Amino acid sequence: MGSTNLVERLVGRALASGRGERVAYLTGTGGRLRYAELYRAVRGYAARLAEAGIGPGTPGLVVADDDLPTVVAILALWWRGAVAVPVSPMLTEAELAFIAADCRAGFLHADERGGARADQAGMAGLPRGGAEWLAPGAPPSPPPVSQLPSEVLLIQYTSGSTGKPKGVLHTGAGVQGVLDGFGRLLDLQPEDLVLSTAKLSFGYGFGNSLLFPLAAGAGVLLNQGPPDVYRLAATIARHRPTVLCSVPRIYAALLDRAGSQALLDRAGSQALLDRAGSQDIPVRHSVPPAPAGGHAPTAPAQRSAPPDLGSVRLAVSAGEHLPAALCADFTRAFGVPLVNGLGATEVLHIVLATRGSQPGSTGRPVPGMTVSVRDDAGRLVPSGTEGRLHVAGPSVAAGYLDRPESAARTFAAGGAYTGDIVRQDPDGDLRYVCRHDDLINIGGYKVSPLDVEAAVRDLDGLAQCAVVGARDAAGLEEAVAYLVPAQGVDPDALHRAARVAFRSGLPPHKRPAAIEVVEQLPTTSTGKLARFRLRNRSVEPVLVRMRVLRDGPGRTLVCIPYAGGSSGAFTRLARHLPGGWRVVAGEATYRDGATIADAASAWWRAGTPYLAGGGVLLGHSLGAVLAAAVADAAGDGLAGTQVVLSAPPLLTGGERPALVSADDETLLAGLRSTGLLPAGSLTSEEITRLLLPRFRRDIALAPTGFQGVRSRAVHVLLGTDDGLCTREALAARIPVDRIASLHVVPGDHYFVTTNPAGTARVLAGMFDGTSGPGPGS
Numbered sequence: 001m002g003s004t005n006l007v008e009r010l011v012g013r014a015l016a017s018g019r020g021e022r023v024a025y026l027t028g029t030g031g032r033l034r035y036a037e038l039y040r041a042v043r044g045y046a047a048r049l050a051e052a053g054i055g056p057g058t059p060g061l062v063v064a065d066d067d068l069p070t071v072v073a074i075l076a077l078w079w080r081g082a083v084a085v086p087v088s089p090m091l092t093e094a095e096l097a098f099i100a101a102d103c104r105a106g107f108l109h110a111d112e113r114g115g116a117r118a119d120q121a122g123m124a125g126l127p128r129g130g131a132e133w134l135a136p137g138a139p140p141s142p143p144p145v146s147q148l149p150s151e152v153l154l155i156q157y158t159s160g161s162t163g164k165p166k167g168v169l170h171t172g173a174g175v176q177g178v179l180d181g182f183g184r185l186l187d188l189q190p191e192d193l194v195l196s197t198a199k200l201s202f203g204y205g206f207g208n209s210l211l212f213p214l215a216a217g218a219g220v221l222l223n224q225g226p227p228d229v230y231r232l233a234a235t236i237a238r239h240r241p242t243v244l245c246s247v248p249r250i251y252a253a254l255l256d257r258a259g260s261q262a263l264l265d266r267a268g269s270q271a272l273l274d275r276a277g278s279q280d281i282p283v284r285h286s287v288p289p290a291p292a293g294g295h296a297p298t299a300p301a302q303r304s305a306p307p308d309l310g311s312v313r314l315a316v317s318a319g320e321h322l323p324a325a326l327c328a329d330f331t332r333a334f335g336v337p338l339v340n341g342l343g344a345t346e347v348l349h350i351v352l353a354t355r356g357s358q359p360g361s362t363g364r365p366v367p368g369m370t371v372s373v374r375d376d377a378g379r380l381v382p383s384g385t386e387g388r389l390h391v392a393g394p395s396v397a398a399g400y401l402d403r404p405e406s407a408a409r410t411f412a413a414g415g416a417y418t419g420d421i422v423r424q425d426p427d428g429d430l431r432y433v434c435r436h437d438d439l440i441n442i443g444g445y446k447v448s449p450l451d452v453e454a455a456v457r458d459l460d461g462l463a464q465c466a467v468v469g470a471r472d473a474a475g476l477e478e479a480v481a482y483l484v485p486a487q488g489v490d491p492d493a494l495h496r497a498a499r500v501a502f503r504s505g506l507p508p509h510k511r512p513a514a515i516e517v518v519e520q521l522p523t524t525s526t527g528k529l530a531r532f533r534l535r536n537r538s539v540e541p542v543l544v545r546m547r548v549l550r551d552g553p554g555r556t557l558v559c560i561p562y563a564g565g566s567s568g569a570f571t572r573l574a575r576h577l578p579g580g581w582r583v584v585a586g587e588a589t590y591r592d593g594a595t596i597a598d599a600a601s602a603w604w605r606a607g608t609p610y611l612a613g614g615g616v617l618l619g620h621s622l623g624a625v626l627a628a629a630v631a632d633a634a635g636d637g638l639a640g641t642q643v644v645l646s647a648p649p650l651l652t653g654g655e656r657p658a659l660v661s662a663d664d665e666t667l668l669a670g671l672r673s674t675g676l677l678p679a680g681s682l683t684s685e686e687i688t689r690l691l692l693p694r695f696r697r698d699i700a701l702a703p704t705g706f707q708g709v710r711s712r713a714v715h716v717l718l719g720t721d722d723g724l725c726t727r728e729a730l731a732a733r734i735p736v737d738r739i740a741s742l743h744v745v746p747g748d749h750y751f752v753t754t755n756p757a758g759t760a761r762v763l764a765g766m767f768d769g770t771s772g773p774g775p776g777s
Helices: 006-016 035-051 067-077 093-103 112-120 172-180 180-184 201-217 229-239 248-266 270-277 326-336 404-410 449-454 492-505 530-541 567-575 596-611 622-638 664-674 686-691 692-699 727-733 756-767
Strands: 023-027 032-034 059-063 084-086 107-110 152-159 165-171 193-196 219-222 244-247 312-317 338-343 348-352 370-376 386-392 416-424 430-435 438-444 446-448 462-471 477-487 515-517 542-548 556-561 584-592 614-618 640-648 716-720 740-744
Touching: 006 035, 006 067, 006 172, 006 201, 023 067, 032 035, 032 067, 035 067, 059 067, 059 093, 059 112, 067 084, 067 201, 093 112, 093 165, 093 370, 107 112, 107 692, 152 172, 152 201, 165 172, 165 270, 172 201, 180 201, 180 348, 193 201, 193 229, 193 542, 201 219, 201 244, 229 248, 244 248, 248 312, 312 542, 326 338, 348 614, 370 416, 404 416, 404 716, 416 567, 438 462, 446 449, 449 462, 449 477, 462 530, 477 492, 492 515, 492 596, 542 567, 542 596, 556 567, 556 596, 556 622, 567 584, 567 756, 584 596, 596 614, 596 622, 614 622, 614 756, 622 640, 622 716, 640 756, 664 692, 716 727, 727 740, 740 756
Parallel strands: 023 219, 059 084, 059 107, 084 152, 193 219, 193 244, 244 312, 312 338, 477 515, 556 584, 556 614, 614 640, 640 716, 716 740
Antiparallel strands: 023 032, 152 165, 338 348, 370 386, 386 416, 416 430, 438 446, 462 477, 542 584
8 A cells, every 4th residue: 555645545535436425424413424525624624734733743632522523623634644643521631631741742623521621631722623623714725645554643542451541553554454354344335324332532433433434435323422222222213324333231231121111011010110120230339330331220211112223234342242142132132133343452443253143252353364362471372272362464553652661562473462361262263251451341441440449549438449340240341349448437428428539530431330348358468459359259159239229317228129120129119218218229140059048148248238227128029038038147237127028929839840940931830820920911922031031040049939037026018919928828937926017018919019109108107107007907
């Protein structure tokens, strides 16, 4: 490839082939640029750059959300032979200041938000452009600057294990290499409309929304604002893109929403509404996940039609590991092939990809790239052995900006180490294992634990902090912060202060999805922090996560849900309780082999911070089985805490075989006959697909149902129309001296969700002394 200008390669070609009137870019707010208009806008912006003295080799910082001016600014910088440095406007002022100084930025393009951040970062003196530079009236444009393939034209910033961002240097040859590599595999056509939830400031999004579509003469639908699954679904329905590029957690959110909406549309029962509304992955101690997770809890009123992906012919997933089950479920639910890809900023874009949907596989090298699996010494390892992924080929970056030591470690052996641990199958497919270092991969962003920890280091009352990566219930990576309070500091107060500090001091994608307050951090024999032990906590048999549904200064109610349920099942109950009550609800992931003792221990650990000093522990149905097990296991540790067993499932010997059956129809019949399946209008197929996996997982924990409570007296709630839990059956399981009070609530087995107002009146009457049904009523 000789001396040329990349804008002519990407945009000029469309004009030369007569496609100038085809749409190049659309925005969700109605913006539109055809290829001819894009070409004119780039020339106009480039003319203003020339007036400002911005020419070849000048680093131009682009701090803006994905929008038409953002694209024009990048292309105009290339027209002038300058170096584009796209960064996220979500970065902190300190991060922006560091990047600007590190790349020696000579120009700034910013939108309103990015400009405000840049000013706070001390960049007010830089020559600056913005959306106004697209207005008519620019001076005549100078001709495009020709560049050699070896010249750097793009710097993308990533973070290393030290937390300091590193500038990755990309050349014209590298861009051409990625177009000939994954671009050839992607095979976009001029008729395609591409939508990427990954941003232009992210290497994955840069290829999706600029390089590949423009090279093919296709259209791009720019996704503005933070990733949000509801707005994304509406955008897809309105604009009908044909290619969707996103990260696994967005695909999981679309899948969850499709399942949740089916329940909402057809169930007709509030128990199912609460369950569907809680499909979003919850968080421990109520810290909401980053928007990049796409799982932020959303009120049921916001749920409209299920996602319609009928226009999408191809979906691409990259940025983080795609779990095999998620790939299979998404393809089955939407009928859209989901290509799994693996890339890195150091190799510009995807270098490993599957050919269509191949659940569990990370794929094979894209055209032009060579990959190998090596040990720490750089030696090739045999097939089937885990090792470091090494990539060689034209899209490998030229190195890091002014980081010779880091570059020597990464860019070695004629290519680059991506930092991933993989395993190659005998047939040549590669499978992702984990990251080589401690970086946490959140929605495709490589987050340093040190960066996250720094946000709370100076927090009053904090003795120690450690942040590690963990897996959520969908198998996606998240950040978990472990805090140790100083002596005498209230754990809840520390948790609240840490949440505020994380929100104010970190961009959304770096905020931890969960905060755990613990007594101490594990250490090695030499006294160093044992991060691996914290990470191992995520693979314990039971992982319990708590959500604060409502805060209040008075009595705390901690809720354990029924089989197949989640923390969202208690949302309406929380609304009906008196204003002073604080309501906390949890849900759990039960791994294979988990026992009732494992579950009781996990629920006790998760609930202790909320029950300290007294409170009410409420378990409904299967939750009542767990609450009883917690009471027995905790013993005197629950002193001052009242235990309420709500509708404990009193199964007979004849009912149990069906509930532990591996056959779906047998299990479904057993759930219906016992009353464990809430009433609704779902078809058998929908129940089998959406509900049975959750029921099977939970019931396996306690297949024999409630067996009584030994250690203490408990309060019991029964439904008037619950044939599964009657007074007579209860008397056979709990000695009379173990029942502190017995109350009846109008409703079936799921009265806690179908009659939350009545349940709330009973609880208030029991513990606040207000009017309500008395014992034995």
